[in-house]
Amino acid sequence: MKEFFAQFAIPHPSLLIYIAMASIVLGTIALVAVVTYFKLWGYLWREWITTVDHKKIGIMYLITALVMLFRGGVDAVMLRMQLAVPDNTFLDAQHYNEVFTTHGVVMILFMAMPFITFFFNFLVPLQIGARDVAFPRLNNLAFWLFFMGMGLFNISFVIGGSPDAGWTSYFPLAGNEFSTSVGTNYYMLSLQIAGLGTLMTGINFITTIMKMRAPGMTLFKMPMFTWSALIANLIIVFAFPVLTVALAMGTMDRLFDTKFFSIGNGGMDMLWANLFWVWGHPEVYILILPAFGIFSEVISTFARRNLYGYTSMVWSMVVISVFSFAVWTHHFFTMGQGALTNSIFSITTMAIAIPTGVKIFNWLFTLYKGKIEMTTPMLYAMHFIPLFTLGGVTGVMLAMSAADYQYHNTMFLVAHFHNVIIPGVVYAMLAGLTFYWPKMFGFMLNEKIGKATVWVMSTGFVLSFIPMYITGLDGQARRMYTYSDATGFSLLNMVSFIGAGIMTVSFLMIVWNIWYSFKNSPRNISSDPWNARGLEWATHTPIPNYNFAITPDVTDATSEAFWDSKKNGTKLFKGKIEDIHMPNNSGQPFVMAVAFFILGFAFVFSMWYLAIVGLIVILGCMAFRSLEDDHGYHIHAHEVEETEKKYAKKGGAK
Amino acid sequence: MKNLKGTLLSFMALGTMLLAGCNDKLTVLDPKGPQAQRQADDTMLLITLMGGIVITVVAILIFMLFKYRASKQSADYEPPHIHGHWLVETIMIGIPVIIVIFLSVVSVKSNYIVESTPQGFEDKEPLVIYASSSDWKWHFSYPEQGIETVNYVNFPADRPVEFKLYSFGPITSFWIPQLGGQKYAMADMVTTLNLAADNPGEFWGRNANFSGRGTAENMFDVEAMTATDFDEWVTEVHANAEPITEEKFNELLEPGHLGRSTYTGTHLEFSPAPHHEHHDDEAEEDHSSHE
Ligand code: HEM
Ligand SMILES: [Cu+2]
Numbered sequence: 001m002k003e004f005f006a007q008f009a010i011p012h013p014s015l016l017i018y019i020a021m022a023s024i025v026l027g028t029i030a031l032v033a034v035v036t037y038f039k040l041w042g043y044l045w046r047e048w049i050t051t052v053d054h055k056k057i058g059i060m061y062l063i064t065a066l067v068m069l070f071r072g073g074v075d076a077v078m079l080r081m082q083l084a085v086p087d088n089t090f091l092d093a094q095h096y097n098e099v100f101t102t103h104g105v106v107m108i109l110f111m112a113m114p115f116i117t118f119f120f121n122f123l124v125p126l127q128i129g130a131r132d133v134a135f136p137r138l139n140n141l142a143f144w145l146f147f148m149g150m151g152l153f154n155i156s157f158v159i160g161g162s163p164d165a166g167w168t169s170y171f172p173l174a175g176n177e178f179s180t181s182v183g184t185n186y187y188m189l190s191l192q193i194a195g196l197g198t199l200m201t202g203i204n205f206i207t208t209i210m211k212m213r214a215p216g217m218t219l220f221k222m223p224m225f226t227w228s229a230l231i232a233n234l235i236i237v238f239a240f241p242v243l244t245v246a247l248a249m250g251t252m253d254r255l256f257d258t259k260f261f262s263i264g265n266g267g268m269d270m271l272w273a274n275l276f277w278v279w280g281h282p283e284v285y286i287l288i289l290p291a292f293g294i295f296s297e298v299i300s301t302f303a304r305r306n307l308y309g310y311t312s313m314v315w316s317m318v319v320i321s322v323f324s325f326a327v328w329t330h331h332f333f334t335m336g337q338g339a340l341t342n343s344i345f346s347i348t349t350m351a352i353a354i355p356t357g358v359k360i361f362n363w364l365f366t367l368y369k370g371k372i373e374m375t376t377p378m379l380y381a382m383h384f385i386p387l388f389t390l391g392g393v394t395g396v397m398l399a400m401s402a403a404d405y406q407y408h409n410t411m412f413l414v415a416h417f418h419n420v421i422i423p424g425v426v427y428a429m430l431a432g433l434t435f436y437w438p439k440m441f442g443f444m445l446n447e448k449i450g451k452a453t454v455w456v457m458s459t460g461f462v463l464s465f466i467p468m469y470i471t472g473l474d475g476q477a478r479r480m481y482t483y484s485d486a487t488g489f490s491l492l493n494m495v496s497f498i499g500a501g502i503m504t505v506s507f508l509m510i511v512w513n514i515w516y517s518f519k520n521s522p523r524n525i526s527s528d529p530w531n532a533r534g535l536e537w538a539t540h541t542p543i544p545n546y547n548f549a550i551t552p553d554v555t556d557a558t559s560e561a562f563w564d565s566k567k568n569g570t571k572l573f574k575g576k577i578e579d580i581h582m583p584n585n586s587g588q589p590f591v592m593a594v595a596f597f598i599l600g601f602a603f604v605f606s607m608w609y610l611a612i613v614g615l616i617v618i619l620g621c622m623a624f625r626s627l628e629d630d631h632g633y634h635i636h637a638h639e640v641e642e643t644e645k646k647y648a649k650k651g652g653a654k
Numbered sequence: 655m656k657n658l659k660g661t662l663l664s665f666m667a668l669g670t671m672l673l674a675g676c677n678d679k680l681t682v683l684d685p686k687g688p689q690a691q692r693q694a695d696d697t698m699l700l701i702t703l704m705g706g707i708v709i710t711v712v713a714i715l716i717f718m719l720f721k722y723r724a725s726k727q728s729a730d731y732e733p734p735h736i737h738g739h740w741l742v743e744t745i746m747i748g749i750p751v752i753i754v755i756f757l758s759v760v761s762v763k764s765n766y767i768v769e770s771t772p773q774g775f776e777d778k779e780p781l782v783i784y785a786s787s788s789d790w791k792w793h794f795s796y797p798e799q800g801i802e803t804v805n806y807v808n809f810p811a812d813r814p815v816e817f818k819l820y821s822f823g824p825i826t827s828f829w830i831p832q833l834g835g836q837k838y839a840m841a842d843m844v845t846t847l848n849l850a851a852d853n854p855g856e857f858w859g860r861n862a863n864f865s866g867r868g869t870a871e872n873m874f875d876v877e878a879m880t881a882t883d884f885d886e887w888v889t890e891v892h893a894n895a896e897p898i899t900e901e902k903f904n905e906l907l908e909p910g911h912l913g914r915s916t917y918t919g920t921h922l923e924f925s926p927a928p929h930h931e932h933h934d935d936e937a938e939e940d941h942s943s944h945e
Binding site for chain 1: 678680681682683690692693696697700701704707708711712714715718719722723724727731732733734735736737738742743746747750751754757758760761762764765766767768769789819823824825827829831834835836837838840841842843845846858860862863864865866867868869870
């Protein structure tokens with residue numbers, strides 16, 4: 001009995017972890033109490049947990065992403081605080097290793113990924129004039145699998161111990177021999193479960209975009225965000241299976257002592273690195289392409305002009321997606337693979353900078369002869385352009401393999417990838433969030449606070465990350481929990497810490513903005529408050545569950561269908577209101593995802609009986625589903641008409 | 655417009671601050687050997703070229719933002735619909751293509767340079783030193799001299815050095831920034847790093863790849879000496895140091911940090927390096943003299 005509980009104890013407890021534990025327990029109790037007191041369980045179950053509405057699933061991804069942004073953010077501040085002064089003892093080596101490992105995983109997989117998936121879900125069906133995604137119930141399952149993977153990862157630091165081998169989890173360090181707690185088991189299993197959800201999302205959205213576009217919407221009339229979503233999802237479908245296989249092999253190494261990657265018996269440590277980056281490099285493009293899509297929407301809206309070079313924008317993304325699979329070796333130029341191999345991957349990597357540059361120039365020329373309005377989303381985009389360019393050119397520096405021998409594993413690399421991911425992905429997500437906020441929640445975020453936030457964030461960003469380029473060139477290696485005063489790194493690390501503090505302020509300003517606007521913003525806004533261009537703005541606010549009463553027909557329109565209808569009077573809604581077929585909600589995906597969580601947890605601790613229980617429930621759900629008859633339901637034409645009349649009274653789009 | 659001026663000013667302030675902060679040369683840009691020299695030259699070239707690109711983008715951006723702000727235009731101005739222009743798009747793709755071709759040529763040349771015997775040392779027989787890592791220290795074995803050191807390495811400045819790298823544990827990365835960039839040391843293969851020092855001098859080296867709890871302190875001292883000093887040191891080691899025994903070596907392999915120590919003989923005799931040399935794609939001569 002004692003032994004049974006001992007395995008769940010954390011190997012390296014500290015005061016910080018105990019505080020976290022206590023606050024998790026108290027927070028959970030408070031949450032349950034509130035939900036029970038306000039009798040919300042039924043509402044949550046009917047309206048959210050079992051929902052098949054792409055908009056609501058999107059919002060659940062959004063909430064997850066924002067929560068994880070704050071979890072990862074706290075980690076980041078702890079890391080910078082530890083490095084702020086030399087020989088600091090705030091965190092010990094082990095704790096620091098756990099924090100940077102979870103920070104990386106949380107930010108890439110549980111913050112950035114759900115954030116872009118939120119946009120896929122919320123926007124893609126609206127932009128292509130569809131009523132839902134191709135497989136609505138699969139969509140719900142994908143979310144819950146992702147969510148359970150996230151949950152499993154997040155309990156690691158209070159039950160059994162966090163992973164500590166870096167977000168790249170290189171073997172043999174991540175093998176049993178050197179990483180003895182269950183932390184890396186959590187890594188393997190939670191990424192596996194969340195990854196399954198992501199793969200489902202990929203298949204779902206490719207099908208949706210290929211099959212469910214409104215009449216008249218040819219591929220080259222798709223809005224730029226939908227294009228970026230299509231390509232990102234294609235990359236997902238090609239890249240994620242590699243991660244699945246690598247994680248399965250890694251799990252076997254850890255649980256069954258196979259020797260795929262471990263030392264001895266023919267294990268090949270660099271095989272893990274190869275498989276990881278065959279997925280990992282495309283992964284960074286899965287993140288950045290949708291971000292490019294969002295910026296394209298924002299920039300053309302607020303330059304009040306069509307996007308310059310639409311076709312070259314599309315082709316550059318296609319080229320990037322193909323090349324993203326041909327550069328993974330640049331993550332280990334220093335493996336000793338020789339001059340020829342390094343030369344090849346050096347060139348393919350630099351080649352990616354060309355289509356990326358094309359996009360930057362297209363955005364710049366979209367401003368040409370425009371009528372630029374500096375709204376908050378636009379301000380994010382305008383900060384993105386120079387900052388991301390800086391990140392891109394330092395990427396080219398890293399791509400010079402011989403010189404990379406000096407940058408690899410240093411703070412220079414850390415500066416590069418934050419320089420592309422923060423102004424690229426995070427700014428895009430926040431710009432898109434501000435842009436689409438009124439569409440989701442029916443009120444605008446405050447513009448004054450919004451713009452101030454961008455300035456504060458950029459200031460913090462520059463102070464945090466630019467110094468790292470310098471300390472990197474001065475020899476500061478990454479992932480080192482401390483350094484001595486003699487190195488001379490201390491001043492710049494202190495600047496970084498101050499920058500991190502300023503960035504924290506900017507994120508708190510976002511929370512404040514949401515609260516402030518929730519209290520004070522007017523609710524009688526039109527459904528098109530920004531005077532925007534895409535089909536998604538041709539819906540009512542709030543969007544009814546069927547999205548469009550009549551399926552739009554964009555035969556006469558360009559890729560900016562709504563703009564055309566506003567400017568040229570192009571008719572979008574031809575035909576008359578008919579019965580609308582809708583899918584039913586279902587609780588099965590949730591049950592199945594919970595079973596996956598149990599299965600994952602059981603695997604982490606090698607509790608085979610529990611694993612069998614989880615497996616039986618999963619198989620049971622599948623069997624049940626295959627025998628089930630579910631034809632959905634219809635919203636009758638007269639109900640739709642009544643709803644539409646109500647909107648007409650409120651004003652807004654026709 | 656206030657915003658833009660603000661940005662410019664803050665960038666300038668930052669630039670000055672940074673420049674002031676690094677009066678003494680940054681380690682990587684202060685090379686003391688031919689390999690590091692090449693890497694530092696490439697870095698300076700890249701910084702200049704890439705700086706040019708950033709400045710161009712920022713200049714165009716500022717121009718556009720000044721010129722086409724809504725607040726500067728009449729209320730009834732309607733921006734035109736512009737698809738693109740073949741000339742603009744050709745320039746926009748052409749210039750980056752030229753830059754990338756140029757950098758590719760430089761990159762390929764540099765690759766062959768850093769992977770071969772350092773320039774200026776071609777006619778000298780390289781000194782082979784095995785550098786193996788264990789949690790969290792470095793073992794240096796000199797088969798030619800028949801000695802072994804822990805956490806420090808000495809070598810003559812008039813000979814190229816061929817470091818043969820491997821690991822007794824997690825992947826590590828052997829790095830002496832002033833002499834040249836890093837390379838991985840792994841448990842299942844041996845990799846080769848060619849370095850040389852222009853003149854006698856002292857440097858620091860470290861494991862740059864995360865390898866667990868003790869990584870931060872996983873450093874070693876490097877000294878390039880004159881040939882006579884080196885020979886003297888070797889003689890001294892033979893006179894004073896204890897031989898390395900299997901027992902002693904296993905003790906050294908236990909995880910932990912140790913100071914410097916010195917032995918006669920090498921562990922390669924009873925615990926040879928992994929067999930599998932990493933197959934470089936060019937036919938590479940094996941200089942190692944033992945076995
Ligand atoms: C102009 C395009 C880019 C080029 C040429 C480039 C090049 C590189 C190279 C060569 C490395 C490996 C460096 C090393 O390990 O020494 C690297 C690392 C990285 N890059 Fe980029 N990159 C580019 C754009 C991006 C973008 C758009 C993202 C993300 C949205 C990104 C995210 C990353 C990340 C996360 C790493 C480091 C992963 C790690 O080791 O933890 N890069 N990049
Ligand atoms: Cu990459």
